[in-house]
Amino acid sequence: MEKYGWAVTLLQGKTLTGETAIEMIKNGFGQQVIEHYSKFPGLDDQDIVRRLLGTGLATSIASYIEKFDQGLHKVIVNCLIDEGNGEFVRRNINKAVVDRRLVAQRLITTGQAHQVLDCPELVEALGGASSICRLPYKYSIAKSVLSLETLTLSSKKIS
Structure with a gap:
């Protein structure tokens, strides 16, 4: 954890840039990135969300779906369905802005x-x-x- 102490520092109220978020995801800090964006809404970077989804954190992301840019809701829901998490989608359909x-x-x-x-x-x-x-x-x-x-x-x- 000491090697990535900078990641924890970033999460203490500072702005998390896309580049840093991607680096954190690569180093196993995807959950922290999600939690950061849940506190500071407005993530609209599809690259970051797709990288997070690729790490198996779809359910975790979906828990905060209301905090993400509405344009990403479809991407998140489709990933959940593809991973077989239809039940999660069904239970939370009212939170997502999707067709x-x-x-x-x-x-x-x-x-x-x-x-x-x-x-x-x-x-x-x-x-x-x-x-x-x-x-x-x-x-x-x-x-x-x-x-x-x-x-x-x-x-x-x-x-």
Whole structure:
């Protein structure tokens, strides 16, 4: 930690520049960068956010999503979905400024349709429950829900 004492100093109220943030991320201080920007909102640097997302800190970033520039919300949400964190997206959909219809479609196409069905806001974004049955990806929804049911039944048999 002594080698990176400068990182801790930077976090004591001083401005964190993009260059320094990138250096901190490279050296394992990604969480500190996130916490810094949560206290000093306005991060709009896609490069920094993408680097943070690449370190597996998507859920941590999403916890502070309201503090980030709204233009980055889509990037963060898409990364969460890609990492299989659809449940986190579903639980926090009201915090992100994103097109809910696109989020619902992405969840469905990535095999996380059950998250859409568990979220009234996402169901509504697709036009309501009756519309979902007519959508071109209804088979993806059925497949996702059936695999979830199979998983649930399998776990009941095991226990």
